Structure formats: C-alpha cells, structure tokens
Amino acid sequence: MSLQIIPIQKSINTFYLIKDKGAILVDAGWKGCAKSLQKVLQKYEIAPEQIRLIIPTHGDFDHAGGAGELKALTGAKIAVHKKDREMVEKGIFHWPYGVTRWGKVSRAMMIPILQRIVKPPPMRVDLVLDDDGLSLNDYGIDGEIVYTPGHTYGSVSVLLKSGDAFVGCMAHNRMPLVTKPSLPIYALDMEMLKESWKKVLDKGVQTIYPGHGNPFPVEKITRYLSSTAEVS
Numbered sequence: 029m030s031l032q033i034i035p036i037q038k039s040i041n042t043f044y045l046i047k048d049k050g051a052i053l054v055d056a057g058w059k060g061c062a063k064s065l066q067k068v069l070q071k072y073e074i075a076p077e078q079i080r081l082i083i084p085t086h087g088d089f090d091h092a093g094g095a096g097e098l099k100a101l102t103g104a105k106i107a108v109h110k111k112d113r114e115m116v117e118k119g120i121f122h123w124p125y126g127v128t129r130w131g132k133v134s135r136a137m138m139i140p141i142l143q144r145i146v147k148p149p150p151m152r153v154d155l156v157l158d159d160d161g162l163s164l165n166d167y168g169i170d171g172e173i174v175y176t177p178g179h180t181y182g183s184v185s186v187l188l189k190s191g192d193a194f195v196g197c198m199a200h201n202r203m204p205l206v207t208k209p210s211l212p213i214y215a216l217d218m219e220m221l222k223e224s225w226k227k228v229l230d231k232g233v234q235t236i237y238p239g240h241g242n243p244f245p246v247e248k249i250t251r252y253l254s255s256t257a258e259v260s
Contacts, residue, residue: 031047031170031188032045032046032047033046034068035243036057036068038057038058038094039058040202040204040240041057041058041239042055042239042242043094044237045065045069046194047072048168049168050167050168052081052082052186053098053102054186054237055083055091055196056092056106057093058089058090058146059097059146059149060094061094061097061098062094062097062098062100065098065102077102078102080102080104080168081105081107081155082095082098082104083107083184083186084108084112084116085185085186085195085197085239086180086184086197087108087115087120087180088123088197091196091197092115092151096149096151105155106152107153107154107162108153108182109158109182109184110156110158110182111177111180111181111182112181112183113182116151118150119147119149121142122180123139124179124180124214124216125216126213127212127218128213134204157184160175161173161184164186170189171186171192172186172187174187176195176198176224176228178218178221179196179214179215179216179221180216181216183224184196185224187231187233192233192235193235193236193237194237195228196238197212197214198211198212198225199211199236199238200212200240200241201240201244202238202241202242206241209241209249211253225249225253234246
C-alpha cells in the first residue's frame, strides 16, 4: 500500500490523515472537526476505525480541542507529550506569547474574544509521550514522533521515513499569520524552538507540513532560517 497524506482544513488550521499500512491523524483542530474528517473518510473510502492514533502536535485549543470528538468517531488513542498533558486533560485555554510585532498585536486583539467563545473540552490522554518520542511502526506508519519543544513545552512533530515532516506550529504558512513559510509568530521559547528545528533538519526531511497553511519544500525554511540567523 502506498503512502497517502490527506490534508483536512478547518478554519485556518490544517490537520492531516496519514495512511499506509495503518492510519493516524496528526493534529485534531478545533471542536467541530469530526464533520470535516467524516467527509474525507467517505471520499477516500476509509473506515473510521482504521485510524488508530491521534497525535495533537501540542495542547493548544486549536490543535487538540477536537481530539475528543475525533476519538469518539474513530476509537483511536490520543497521544500527547507529558508537558502538555494537563492542558489537554483539564481543557485549559492556552495561547503562546507573541514573538513578532504582529504576533503580539494579533494575540492582544484576539485572545479576549476567543477566551470567551472557545471552551476546549477536557479529554483523557491515552498515551503520554516522553522526550524520547515514539516509533509509529506499531501503527502501520513508517516514521516516528519526535519531541520538538518551543512553541509549547510539550510540542512534538511527526517525521516519516519518506522525508515528510508534520511540525504543527514550528512553522506557519498561512494568512493572517504570515505571508510566506516562516517560524511561528507565537511561541513560549524561541531558542528552544530553534534547537528543535536543528533536530528536525538533521533527520533529512524534505517536505514541511505546518499546522497552519500548505506544505512547502524544506529549502524554504532552511533559507529563511539562514537569512535570519535563526539556526547557526
């Protein structure tokens, strides 16, 4: 069976269905994403129960908020890093700091509104990840979960042997966040995030799949990082 990577859009978020010998979801979007996933499963004639693992790349409301309903649809386990576990299990609204001018302005504008209307549902984490990550071979996917903190302290990425890297908010590539592939405009620790990028790039990845926006070749982010001296 050949590898399938199917992007699923919900608002400004993109989450991904990865199917090979098995199937997993990377990120879970907002509450309400189950309908979007159902349409995709019908289109590609994939049974919901084929999806065995849901991996929010971090615990923010727009990446983990839909995990509970996706679990109810598929029966899949939810895997979250231990440092973001409390955020998910207690349904904590979380939004990292703005690290660019636009990041600071947009966060200040939007957070009072979203805090009132977005209530992340608390949900139990089935698989607590540690810093060593996890092989995905047991789930029928030739790849691994890699610990890549910086955007949040419990951020992870999914790296496939094919060279595809699903990095959540280690990069942005969508308006109104950014106009081109770049580092995130929100993060808890940018120095930590830069080190995480080094780890990902050392794995020889070829294509970057961000949690906001379309995929892009790794050269775009390496050129960006080099030009801004983000990675030495």
